[in-house]
Amino acid sequence: MNITHPESLIFWSVIVFVILFILLRKFAWKPILSAVKGREDSINNALAAAENAKKDMANLKADNEKLLxxxxxxxxxMLKEAREIKDKVIADAKEEAQQQADKMIKQAQETIEQEKQSALIELKNQVASLSIEIAEKVIKEELSNQDKQRKVVSDMLDDVTLN
Structure with a gap:
């Protein structure tokens, strides 16, 4: 074995390379490929998880928009219902106030009418009283004299016979 020749160096280099290749293939190639494959799978899984997270975020955003x-x-x-209730309460209050005002006006008119009637009755009574007093005084004055009494009786009898 003479290693000084270039042909033998190439030969031995090829042999060592083939042996190294076989050893690497037998012992190192599978673990390296499985490590690369594992890394590729973990990267693919991470990308899939990121894509799923992105989809989930889009779904959450859509759900949030829907909820909003x-x-x-x-x-x-609720605001519309509150406005309707407020308007109804105000309308009811106005209607009740109008009814109360109408009732008070009617009562006041009735009171005024009653007081007017009372005043008229009292005035009639006073006028009647005054009329009677005046008539008494006039009759007393007229009938104080006998000639005047006879004349009044005579005039009354003439009136009665004429009718």
Whole structure:
């Protein structure tokens, strides 16, 4: 074995390379390939997980938008209902106030009418009283003299016979 020749060096280099290749293939190639394959799988899994997370985030965002839209719609419905209730309460209060005012006006008109009737009755009574007093005084004055009494009786009898 003479290693000084270039042909033998090439020969031995090829032999060592083939042996090294066989040893590497037998002992190192499978673990290296499985490590690379494992790394590739973990990268693919990480990419898939990232894609799933992205989809989940999009779904969550859509759900959040939907919930927000529903909350806004519910708030608007509640505000509308509150406005309707407020308007109804105000309308009811106005109607009740109008009814109370009408009732008070009617009672006041009735009271005024009653007081007017009382005043008229009292005035009639006073006028009647005064009329009677005046008639008494006039009759006393007229009938104080006998000639005047006879004349009044005579005039009354003439009136009665004429009718």
């Amino acid at each position: 839209k529903e909350a806004r719609a519910e708030r608007e419905a």
